[in-house]
Amino acid sequence: MDRVIRQRIRGLRLARGWSLDALAARCHLSPSSLSRIETGHRRIAIDQLVAIARALDTTLDQLVESDDDEDVVIRPEPCHTRGMTSWLLSRERSLHGVTVAKMRITPDRPKGAEHLKVHPGREWFTVLSGTARLHLGERTILVKPGDAAEFSTMTPHAIDAHEGPVEILTIFDHNGERTHLHVFDNAPQP
Template sequence: MDHVPGETSPDPATPGVLPDVAPQLRALRRRRGLTLEAAAQRAGLSPAHLSRLETGNRQPSLPMLLALSRIYGTTVSELLGETPPERDPVVRAGRSEPVEADGWIYRQAGGAGRALQCLRVHVPYATRADIVRVHPGEEWIHVLEGRVRLALGEAVHVLDPGDSAHFDSLTPHRIGAATPGGAELLFVHTLMQSPAAELCLGDGTPHRR
């Protein structure tokens, strides 16, 4: 039997390996309104190979599951039929304990484990954490109090209360308060797999206040 890279044949000695993946793959493809041919082309497979995955005659590797999850706009957990725990959509004021790193103080303003990470941040006037950062993703900031100095590449912007900025974080950027008392802002980023303190609060070790 020929071997297709990225796919493994079901092991007869271990029946039930990934038991939910075949019907999930078929159901999610149909939910997205994709034909077998269209989905296979996006995944870099032949329609016959994808058909084998959907009927359980082939078992996908983890890289293939990751690729298909992106195509279908879902997660590997959903492809495997796992039910995520119910999330409370409401984040109550006062429930998030402040955390400090390098003079920055932040509170979680969104749910954990989401594709978007939302923080309320106090930005100090001048600290060593005011450094240039470059990393994948997007960032959105909205100034609540004080003034914020935002350097994007060679451009420098001063944001007043009520002002916002939305930018690609692969652009070298630096955020700092432009007022001696610091500034308060809402901060949203798309890097859910990295600790918030490492993303936006410098290299210091975060600690509870």
């Protein structure tokens, strides 16, 4: 953990374009003391760490937070409903209020006008495998592997599989996530 804290201090200092002298002056340490802290030749006292964090315009918590993989790695759990499996690939509302999900849609997903959704916002998806059939108002658009689609969700819309299963990677804003993914909250598990 010590090594990570020292790397963060040095990295933040360099990112700001500051010399050892410049940061040392801001946190009231000698440049040699700061150098020994960054290189691991001196232990970091808590009062020094607080002063360094303040000088770097960060928090003590951010300087000492764990570098454990759990804050990076997401282990998605599948959610099932008839004709669709979904995996959340982002933490809840983490990325500027958007949700990233992978979906596998099979031809037995319910279709028809009653399954078209409308809500404020925009949606985006890219096809990983198979072909997606995007129903957008009166239009039907085939989206092939490697292609992406982006559209206003104020137009009635639905995505289903065309001639076999399709896997997509999609990004929903809050309204899209609530409309399309919360159907899984009460869905029976297979």
